[in-house]
Amino acid sequence: MSGREPFEIAGMTVPAGRRKDIHLKITELCTATPVFIPVTVVHGAEPGPAMFLTAAIHGDEINGMEVVRRIRGDVDPKRLRGTLLLVSVANPISFIAQTRELPDGRDLNRVFPGRREGSMASHIASHIFTKVVKRADWGIDLHTAARGRVNLPHVRADMRVPGVRRLAHAFGAEIILDLEGDRGTLRAAATRAGIPSVVFEAGEPLKFQPALVEKGVEGVRNAIAELGMYPFERVSPLFQIVVDDHRWIRAERGGIMVLNVRPGDIIEKGEEIGLNTKPFGTEVNRLKAPYTGLVVGCMTLPMVLPGSAVCHLVKLDRRAAALRKLLRRRRPAFE
Ligand SMILES: [Zn+2]
DSSP states (O other): OOOOOOEEETTEEEOTTEEEEEEEEEEEOTTSOEEEEEEEEEEOSEEEEEEEEEEOSSTTOOHHHHHHHHHHHHOOGGGOEEEEEEESOSOHHHHHHTOSSOTTSOOGGGSTTOOTTSOHHHHHHHHHHHHTGGGOSEEEEEEOOOTTEEEEEEEEEOTTSHHHHHHHHHHTOSEEEEOOOOTTOHHHHHHHTTOOEEEEEEEOTTOOOHHHHHHHHHHHHHHHHHTTSSOOOOOOOSOOEEEOOEEEEEOSSOEEEEEOOOTTOEEOTTOEEEEEEOTTSOEEEEEEOSSOEEEEEEESSOEEOTTOEEEEEEEOGGGHHHHHHHHHHSOOSOO
């Protein structure tokens, strides 16, 4: 044994080389019932960095929960260097309600680092940030698309920050979206506080999608191995591209959109993304790709209004032909 100091959290002590499941109080209901988040502390036998892993900050995005559960079972604390802080449900109030937002309509992932004297969301964020996030040196936050959408597995990272760049590459997703991150996201707030953090996005809300969970587990294991915390065998992606030119292609008219693309497709400039129809089935208009790109997200609900987000398209330019060949060689993300 290393004689390493125990990890203290919420008045509890986790000795080196041990794992402990803790209920951490973050707020109270109007019945005065306390609300806890489940935190598993895996305190390695040997010193090393600390990493947080959070899921279901948006309460209906649950693929990440299963990633956290799998990682919890994969790591033997006696062989771990450093400490893992695993939060499978970071927003239990929205999780119970199966919604993205809190009951007051606020998005918890827009108020980090939060304030104790702020709104309910801000208050909760502050507890999570001070009690979990700030105890770590690195972080990964797990998400899916919002309701009515689906995302190709990808990492979101502010690639200007060296630590974030290292973590994003190591995670090993094929696509990295270089994004600073909206103000108030856990990822942006943690990175600003000196804790390099990335988001992994995969799939749809309110589902366990086994192939995408697997991708998440693989990525987290890759990141843990990169930081020298655990001897996981790393899995390399077939390719990896970093993109910063991307946007949602939006419906021009109201109607029922019959989509011709799905996540992982490459679409040429001018090709049809979808056919917009009236309820009688007659055509309203055809939505065309404004540039050649890779589809990283799509709507799943066909009803559209002018401006509805239909297809999240990453601009590919010269890389399109090479990528098309590579994509043909690997199993599609969605089968
Ligand atoms: Zn989310």
